[in-house]
Amino acid sequence: MDGVGLIYVGIGLVVIGVGLGIGRIGGQAMDAIARQPEASGKIQSAMLIAAGLIEGVGLFAIALGGFIK
């Protein structure tokens, strides 16, 4: 396996991590909304921001893959 292939494996690993992270955020947000439905607006925006930040990590990996190649 050459270097380029390894880059893609690395990106894949990062994306798995990001997926788990965003999944967790979504799940916890659902829990929180179920517990406090009246705060759902605030929870949703906080969830989106957190998900956006984590998503950034995955996109970093993908974009850096592009930079290296």
Next chain:
Amino acid sequence: MHSKYIISFIICLLMFTAVFAEKHTDNEATEGKEFQPVDMIMSHITDSNEWHLWTTTDEEGHEHHVSIPLPIIIWDGEFKAFLSSKIAHGHTHRGYTMVDGVLTATDGTDKATIVDLFSGLEGKYVDLSITKNTTAMFISILLLLLIFITMAKSYKKNKLKPRGIAAFLEPIVVFIREEVAIPNIGENKTDKYLPYLLTVFFFIWFNNLLGLLPTFPGGANVTGNIAVTLVLALCTMVIVNLNGNKHYWKEIFTPDVPILMYPIMIPVEIIGIFTKPFALMIRLFANITAGHIIVLSLIGMIFIFKSAFVSVGAIPMTLFVLLLELLVAALQAYIFTVLSALFIGLAVKEHH
């Protein structure tokens, strides 16, 4: 009611796409030319120097491209400006030609990129052409000005109740103010940064939506172009660092950690100044580009398998992804705006 019409309209549109797709496949099959999905996708999501509308093939198998010519402006020691129609169809003009719609020097010199701004422009030509993305960006800017100045004027007539476009956009403007700007920046400093946040939000949102249109005046991948997101992120970075208060700079140069940690923390904080806008840039670029790639890949399936029957699966999937992209278009604009507001807020908020 309206959503029903819209959905049936989209389905009709996609059915037409399928019909055209079949025709194309036939032509390409007769020509025996292999379909290159990567080339097709790349040509759609990258910039080009002409606005390609459609291609027809006559009885002899010759392809005719119908494109809107765009002005080309080059500086390579001397200033050159001409329309892209002069170098279309393989013609050469003043040492330049177009390969797959992209300006190329015939003598093999490279186009200067953002990296070359730092490493020197020796042996490169500077391309300031009004490209497809630039044109689309100008169109969207005109659209934004038209819509929002109309909206502003409508308030002079309707003082008590927003009407027309204002009735639709006012809740969004208020949302950005009340839910995005004020919680992050604080009530008394919001007014200073709100115009920037609103402009960025609507610019990104409108361009995301225009990018989802199949052809002129949309179809250009403006917010999925890293040059655009780079400038947007730079704007946020400049605003954050020009307006950063004492507390913001104190956090960077004398963070609240033991002195021994300073050699680690200060570089990390300084890198943080750049990584925050960098993340903004990459996030928007990658999200929008990824969306376009997915849609094009699904449509490309029909050509890869050379069968109209694939469209039975590919078209509903495309429809689904497009609907998802409608959400993503608003979501990414929102996230960019929220994070910009957050970074600005971190830099300017009063701490007690």
Next chain:
Amino acid sequence: MNPLVNPGIGLIFWFSIAIIILIVLLKKFAWKPILKAIHQRNNAIDKAMSAAVDARAEVDKMKAKNEQIIQQAKLEKEAILKEAKLTSEKIVAASKDKATEEANRILAEAQKRITQERLAAVQDMKSQVAEHAVDIAEKILKDSMQKPAVQDQYLSSLMNDIELN
């Protein structure tokens, strides 16, 4: 480097200019008037709301006042009615008394008059009876006196009386 992440200078150049112009133009011609209009309208709505609340309170106050006035009027009315009833009863009673008195008086007078009349009549009758008796006696006497025997007898009796005396 992938051309996707290695942008040319052209778009960066044009977009930098365009976004700054866009921000300036939108700020001046769109966001300022729009936010100002929204702000003014919010203020107007707030003012109208507070005015409405004030008006409502005023109305409530007026209502309470009216209620009070009505209550007072009711009480007054009842009092007046009571008084009127009392007065009328009094009047009735008084008139009844007066009437009774009058009647009694009339009755008494009538009785008195009747008695008087009766007495007068009796007197009259008495005098008439006496007159009639005298007349009758006179007639009888005349009749009897016309006869000489009777006259003689009478005279003799008278003579007797005188003789006796």
